[in-house]
Amino acid sequence: MELTGQVAVVRGEEELFARTAHLFASATRLDCAANDLNTWVTTHRFASTAVAAQIAAHRAGGSRVRKIYRPGVVLDPRAAKGLADSRAAGADIRITTDEINETIILDGRIAILAGDTSAGIRNYSVIPLPDVVAGVRSLFEAAWRGATELAVYDAQTAELRALAPRVLEFLASGCKDETAARALGLGVRTYRRRVAELMTALGADSRFQAGVRARELGLV
Numbered sequence: 001m002e003l004t005g006q007v008a009v010v011r012g013e014e015e016l017f018a019r020t021a022h023l024f025a026s027a028t029r030l031d032c033a034a035n036d037l038n039t040w041v042t043t044h045r046f047a048s049t050a051v052a053a054q055i056a057a058h059r060a061g062g063s064r065v066r067k068i069y070r071p072g073v074v075l076d077p078r079a080a081k082g083l084a085d086s087r088a089a090g091a092d093i094r095i096t097t098d099e100i101n102e103t104i105i106l107d108g109r110i111a112i113l114a115g116d117t118s119a120g121i122r123n124y125s126v127i128p129l130p131d132v133v134a135g136v137r138s139l140f141e142a143a144w145r146g147a148t149e150l151a152v153y154d155a156q157t158a159e160l161r162a163l164a165p166r167v168l169e170f171l172a173s174g175c176k177d178e179t180a181a182r183a184l185g186l187g188v189r190t191y192r193r194r195v196a197e198l199m200t201a202l203g204a205d206s207r208f209q210a211g212v213r214a215r216e217l218g219l220v
Helices: 013-026 041-057 079-088 130-146 150-156 158-173 177-184 188-201 207-217
Strands: 002-004 007-011 029-034 064-069 092-095 103-106 110-118 121-127
Touching: 007 013, 013 110, 013 121, 029 130, 064 130, 079 092, 092 150, 103 130, 110 130, 121 130, 150 158, 158 177, 158 188, 158 207, 177 188, 188 207
Parallel strands: 029 064, 064 092
Antiparallel strands: 002 007, 007 121, 029 103, 103 110, 110 121
């Protein structure tokens, strides 16, 4: 672990977990923002056991877990169990279409920021500086207020999630919109609207980027 002032920079989730396990074990409030369930794999696993159990035991005292994800997580069938486990452990989950900083905040005192990936390993910064943590908390709270509750988002995107696999297949094949729309029993305008919604959910600016992101998530 490299120390820069009071900021600890660690490489990879295994080192992050080894260095911060005691913080998660004692935490009674956890806020998390992530693009998908892959960023904090080990951390999520730990939080869903030790931290979630502790929060459940102390729920009367106001303990809580809040998680914000990008829409792509809702489209990923493999993520369903992770979301279900988090909700069963008492986590409040919301979905945002806005860009987010992948972050974990423990008890409002420690911020863990996901950094760049180098040689296949991601760096993480563990920050205990009060002023910096306060700024990170402010960003999280703004994102939380603007996000949609998971159950509500699920209801709003039920049709999109059902259509997503076939729409992605049509995009990958280069099929014309008119042909794809006809195969799905949709009007061309409706099909194009669904494609635009899917691109937004995947955080893509183009159909090509949507295909790349879908492959990253294992959707195609």
